[in-house]
Amino acid sequence: DMHGEFTLKDLKTKFPKHEVVTTLQCAGNRREDMHGDRKLFLAPHWVVGAMSCAKWGGVRMRDVLKHCGMDVDAMALGEKDPPKGAKHVQFVGYDTDETGMCYGGSIPIDKAVDGLGDAMFAFEMNGRPLPRDHGYPVRAIAPGHAGARQCKWLHKVIVSDKESQTTWQQKSYRGFAPDINFEEDLSHWPPPRLDQAPIVQEMPVxxxxxxxxxxxxxxxxxxxxxxxxxxxxxxxxxxxxxxxxxxxxxxxxxxxxxxxxxxxxxxxxxxxxxxxxxxxxxxxxxxxxxxxxxxxxxxxxxxxxxxxxxxxxxxxxxxxxxxxxxxxxxxxxxxxxxxxxxxxxxxxxxxxxxxxxxxGGKFAQPWGRHGWTSDPAHQTDPRAKMAPEAKHF
Amino acid sequence: DMHGEFTLKDLKTKFPKHEVVTTLQCAGNRREDMHGDRKLFLAPHWVVGAMSCAKWGGVRMRDVLKHCGMDVDAMALGEKDPPKGAKHVQFVGYDTDETGMCYGGSIPIDKAVDGLGDAMFAFEMNGRPLPRDHGYPVRAIAPGHAGARQCKWLHKVIVSDKESQTTWQQKSYRGFAPDINFEEDLSHWPPPRLDQAPIVQEMPVxxxxxxxxxxxxxxxxxxxxxxxxxxxxxxxxxxxxxxxxxxxxxxxxxxxxxxxxxxxxxxxxxxxxxxxxxxxxxxxxxxxxxxxxxxxxxxxxxxxxxxxxxxxxxxxxxxxxxxxxxxxxxxxxxxxxxxxxxxxxxxxxxxxxxxxxxxGGKFAQPWGRHGWTSDPAHQTDPRAKMAPEAKHF
Incomplete structure (x- = not known):
């Protein structure tokens, strides 16, 4: 059993600093285009703007995992399979949904240990401390993957044999075939043919x-x-x-x-x-x-x-x-x-x-008025729950 | 300067045996579809059959390069950049074209040294010695890449700062924009906008x-x-x-x-x-x-x-x-x-x-009668020039 607790200061001082310029795109970018006669279950209905590019600074996930005792080099070189129970790296954020569940997501372990994969725990953005909107104090960065997996306001990291069991990993970002509809197929869970609906990680051109x-x-x-x-x-x-x-x-x-x-x-x-x-x-x-x-x-x-x-x-x-x-x-x-x-x-x-x-204008109202929920609890700023210098992640 | 000479027996005895099941597809597979009113320069005009899947046995390229003194582990872990002059791995086959030039191609060095890349020098196919048609004694296998880079009848391997300079690397398999035509643009070399015409390595879905x-x-x-x-x-x-x-x-x-x-x-x-x-x-x-x-x-x-x-x-x-x-x-x-x-x-x-x-039938004649050259020299079996147990590769 490996574990570690790190303050933000620990991350900044115990590990080599790493920087990478990477694009983040929401897995649902351009969803507005698909929202016509056939309804989509998920909002927000992004046009094309759910995409950005910045320079992130922080520490490599592989360095932190190595510090905690994982043989990341042997895994990255193909000399060892990941240990049993170490197939995915789960992230848990401080922000919660209406039911109090923390946001979460995971990436495959090979991405986290890859010496060329640049997966990071970032505490800087464009050379400055991570702004609160971008996940202060620490967010996951998994370049090339969907934005949803690059969890903000990081609280906890769990190496597991399972993917994140949160709704955002298991339900929200899956690629169903064109003949699967929400009303007929997805209104009950699990829907038919879940095995043919991959969970989004890496994204297309x-x-x-x-x-x-x-x-x-x-x-x-x-x-x-x-x-x-x-x-x-x-x-x-x-x-x-x-x-x-x-x-x-x-x-x-x-x-x-x-x-x-x-x-x-x-x-x-x-x-x-x-x-x-x-x-x-x-x-x-x-x-x-x-x-x-x-x-x-x-x-x-x-x-x-x-x-x-x-x-x-x-x-x-x-x-x-x-x-x-x-x-x-x-x-x-x-x-x-x-x-x-x-x-x-x-x-x-x-x-x-x-x-x-x-x-041509379906998105004409400010986004807040298209909210996916009218529950006032959702309007609460999740960052209010967050300590300014988080102790664990 | 690193170098090595290996007999087939050396490969079989000095290095760990490695096996991988991989698909080979010609970069020009399905070319028949594009050969309509607008002419394509290259033959053969494959329908969909230029694609296969087999189990290959041999030795990893990274093991051979390591034996020759290259620090493949540090490169694969991102700890070292490739040494100057080591950006590509060029392959030279025994078979020649009409002018006597040996077939050749190259892959990027990172593919060759990747511990998870399965790039190999193969001497077995489906558990038996490599048949002559498939490159006996040794062929390059670079899984996920175009067939043209997986050179048969291997004679020589060169680590270089340059890609293979052969016509098959530099000209044949490049992706031009749709408004570039052979008659107007490619009949002289170099054509305009060569920088916008990538050389094929990895292939699409x-x-x-x-x-x-x-x-x-x-x-x-x-x-x-x-x-x-x-x-x-x-x-x-x-x-x-x-x-x-x-x-x-x-x-x-x-x-x-x-x-x-x-x-x-x-x-x-x-x-x-x-x-x-x-x-x-x-x-x-x-x-x-x-x-x-x-x-x-x-x-x-x-x-x-x-x-x-x-x-x-x-x-x-x-x-x-x-x-x-x-x-x-x-x-x-x-x-x-x-x-x-x-x-x-x-x-x-x-x-x-x-x-x-x-x-629906443009391909109705046997392939030999569609040959890209009528030069009888091209009909010569290139394998006639090959020693049964090649000494170098």
């Missing part, structure tokens, strides 16, 4: 256009080209190898330029990749602009990763009742106006604060 | 329906269901988490049962996964059969891997001039005949030996 913004009106007086910018990412450490962009909804694609300021290593591509491409406007678009007519464009991006996996074209054949790992082509619809000054971007969306809204 | 066979006529007297069987695989060690099958070309999918007789570990899923699903015939199909009418079905499969990456629906938006890593949904077209005994399968394709032919 993704891209999104950030500029021009969704639903924008763009001044184009005298312009003959347009610049498209965005970000792409692939889970599991896979590199974004190519991002193709299109001005006509995907009938014609060409490769964008990739911008990679952060040096990353093969199968350790945790950070997102920015892309940019200046494209000549198609002949028919230019002709309409020359006649003083407004033109709409369907700007589209698709990325390919180092396994040559690609984003699928449509969401419908990949619809899943929990709305997880949604990564079909991203479309941004804009209107070009030849009678306004070039690049004078004007939002014509009534909900600019949620302007990356493919469906 | 794939599946194919094996039964019923392509273009078959199936007796259905009294039948109300049909069984679909096939195989799925994902490169890079990713697990096949789910395979969805459809009888209507993909309008409706349901998850198949997966058959996994070989125990594999997370991110080391090298073997393919067999799937099977018995599906009730749709109501309208049964009604037509009841009236004595023949009915055609478009049987479709799509797999999802443990990164939640999926097969795309169509090939067109992913078309690439070299025809690599083709993995859109696989369709099998069959005809149900209510006037024949159940399960009496009759081929109605004139080219049954290439029956898995989505395009």
């Amino acid at each position: 993704q891209s999104l256009v950030c500029n021009p913004p969704q639903n924008s009106l763009i001044g184009m007086r005298g312009a003959t080209d347009i610049t498209v910018k965005g970000v792409a990412w692939s889970g599991g450490g896979k590199k974004v190898e190519r991002v193709d962009v299109s001005l006509d909804g995907g009938d014609n694609f060409t490769a964008a330029e990739l911008y990679k300021p952060i040096e990353q290593k093969r199968n350790r591509h945790w950070a997102w990749t920015q892309f940019t491409k200046t494209l000549a406007l198609p002949q028919d678009v230019q002709e309409k602009l020359n006649k003083g007519q407004r033109v709409t464009l369907d700007i589209t991006s698709k990325a390919m990763n180092s396994d040559f996996n690609v984003q699928p074209e449509r969401m419908e054949p990949y619809w899943n009742a929990r709305g997880v790992c949604i990564n079909h082509w991203y479309h941004v619809n804009v209107t070009l106006d030849p009678n306004r000054e070039k690049e004078a971007i004007v939002m014509n969306s009534p909900d600019y604060e949620f302007a990356n809204t493919p469906s | 794939q599946s194919l329906v094996c039964n019923p066979p392509q273009n078959s006529l199936i007796g259905m007297r009294g039948a109300t269901d049909i069984t679909v069987k096939g195989v799925a695989w994902s490169g890079g060690g990713k697990k096949v988490e789910r395979v969805d099958v459809s009888l209507d070309g993909g309008d409706n999918f349901t998850a198949a049962e997966l058959y996994k007789p070989i125990e594999q570990k997370r991110n080391r899923h090298w073997a393919w996964t067999q799937f099977t699903k018995t599906l009730a015939l749709p109501q309208d199909v049964q009604e037509k059969l009841n009236k004595g009418q023949r009915v055609t079905l478009d049987i479709t499969s799509k797999a999802m891997n443990s990164d939640f990456n999926v097969q795309p629906e169509r090939m067109e938006p992913y078309w690439n001039a070299r025809g690599v890593c083709i993995n859109h949904w696989y369709h099998v077209n069959v005809t149900l005949d209510p006037n024949r005994e159940k399960e009496a399968i009759v081929m109605n394709s004139p080219d049954y030996e290439f029956a898995n032919t989505p395009s």
